[in-house]
Amino acid sequence: MRLNWLLPMALMVLASASVHAQKKNASPSLVAGRELYLSRMQAAEALIQLGQTAEAREVLNAVKAGERQLEWKILSAIADRSARTIVHHTASVAAVAFSHDGQWVATGSADSTIVLWHYPAFEKVHVLRGHQGQVSTLAFSPDGSTLASGSTDKTVKCWNVTTGAPTKTFTSPFTRGIYQVRFSPDGKKLAVCTWELLKDKSPPVLGYTVV
Structure with missing residues (x-):
């Protein structure tokens, strides 16, 4: 297994454990949102391993900006095959x-x-x-x-x-x-x-x- 997959997988395990811990005290809607986020991260990871980076980006982009955590940032960086990103314009x-x-x-x-x-x-x-x-x-x-x-x-x-x-x-x-x-x-x-x-x-x- 490639080394660059160890950190995302470890984060998935920690995130999953966090969801189970939250079930005891958090509201059902919060737990449901966290489970949806985790399922998307797992789906994106699987797609990247299959080489389907475009599909992985679609899954990652479906996550709202305020919900994107460390595992999202790592998977997003792995899925991004761009040689370079140029930023200047103030709109799309x-x-x-x-x-x-x-x-x-x-x-x-x-x-x-x-x-x-x-x-x-x-x-x-x-x-x-x-x-x-x-x-x-x-x-x-x-x-x-x-x-x-x-x-x-x-x-x-x-x-x-x-x-x-x-x-x-x-x-x-x-x-x-x-x-x-x-x-x-x-x-x-x-x-x-x-x-x-x-x-x-x-x-x-x-x-x-x-x-």
């Missing part, structure tokens, strides 16, 4: 894009901002502000000089990657949020996907726009 991240040369990463958030990072060091270079809603999609031009962004604020923006300055903003004919933006292979046009649901009409399909 809704879009991520890599430049074609692999030197840049852009992240867009529900906090309306975009962050440009140098990869692989993840050095923060620019924070792009201008959208008034969630940044829902990002795309780099083929040459990596321009970043396009789409938002729930019904706008598409283009940014200079080197300076972080906005270069263009498109608003018409959009009347709904923007869901996807993609550059053409030559980098001269931009495809924009939105959803226009009109009565008795099919959603219009818009083609490329010159950028």
Whole structure:
């Protein structure tokens, strides 16, 4: 048995003993909550041992933040196969894009901002502000000089990657949020996907726009 499993298993034994001790004095609802927590920890541990880390994360994420104890933190760390976690935005991240040369990463958030990072060091270079809603999609031009962004604020923006300055903003004919933006292979046009649901009409399909 691998050494890194000894501590979680020991904690499970202690937690189980704690539940049995609580049954004598605690309320039924408290005991039931503790037993549910313990069963989730045991399920997450079993899933991790089977290599099903995604399923284990789902079980762990179902535990409320205020109920997460030491065994949860240890199992969560074991289940997390991420090479690195980057924290900056003040709200959830809704879009991520890599430049074609692999030197840049852009992240867009529900906090309306975009962050440009140098990869692989993840050095923060620019924070792009201008959208008034969630940044829902990002795309780099083929040459990596321009970043396009789409938002729930019904706008598409283009940014200079080197300076972080906005270069263009498109608003018409959009009347709904923007869901996807993609550059053409030559980098001269931009495809924009939105959803226009009109009565008795099919959603219009818009083609490329010159950028």
